[in-house]
């Protein structure tokens with residue numbers, strides 16, 4: 001079942017060391033950031049999110065100061081990410097690992113993203129008829145059913161998806177529960193597979209990554225950070241195994257801005 005405001009059934013509260021003290025100099029770091037619920041506050045619908053201008057400035061400076069080793073790691077499509085952050089463009093993993101762009105001016109790679117079967121999509125899309133307020137987000141390779149505006153429909157949505165899923169036991173698809181969203185995507189890729197691939201590329205390779213995320217899908221990335229001697233930070237709650245956590249997106253934004261200041265002090269000393 002979905003975990004609306006929690007990151008894991010095992011999540012606990014409690015304080016952990018202040019994350020800023022753990023981050024190495026930016027020239028040795030890869031900055032990996034989830035978007036919704038981490039960098040940005042939640043909005044009633046996906047298109048209503050707002051990118052504070054100070055955040056744009058911070059991200060651009062972090063991108064520069066890490067020599068390009070900053071990437072957004074999102075469930076959103078690359079196209080959607082670009083619309084939200086326009087006119088800025090950042091390296092990104094989109095669609096939970098379905099797409100990747102290594103540099104702002106490079107072509108997107110969508111190697112892991114066959115389109116969802118049309119008939120399956122049609123059947124899933126019909127679930128939106130269960131209630132007003134259910135929004136469909138079609139990413140091509142996946143379909144998201146948003147119910148933030150129809151919270152009472154959550155159970156019915158998951159039951160309807162389960163029925164369809166049960167009729168297709170061999171279909172290479174999986175159901176991703178998110179925050180007020182149920183997404184159906186091809187199996188075989190996750191945010192973690194995307195990050196593993198990203199970390200083989202020149203600008204990221206050999207750096208010590210840190211990843212900040214708030215959602216269940218971000219836990220796949222938390223789990224692989226030790227493989228890169230990296231650090232994981234959760235948002236909202238303390239997730240299992242993380243190195244620190246933030247109360248909310250505004251704390252993440254303040255933390256990222258502070259990293260720039262702290263790093264400037266290190267460079268000058």
Ligand SMILES: O=P(O)(O)OC[C@H]1O[C@H](O[C@H]2O[C@H](CO)[C@@H](O)[C@H](O)[C@H]2O)[C@H](O)[C@@H](O)[C@@H]1O
Nearest residue numbers: 035036042043044045046074075148179180181
């Ligand atoms: O991996 P993320 O970058 O955190 O993206 C996760 C999903 O984010 C978007 O949906 C969520 O944010 C919306 C805007 O605040 C909110 O209305 C919705 O309820 C949330 O689920 C996005 O629309 C999805 O495609 C992403 O998978």
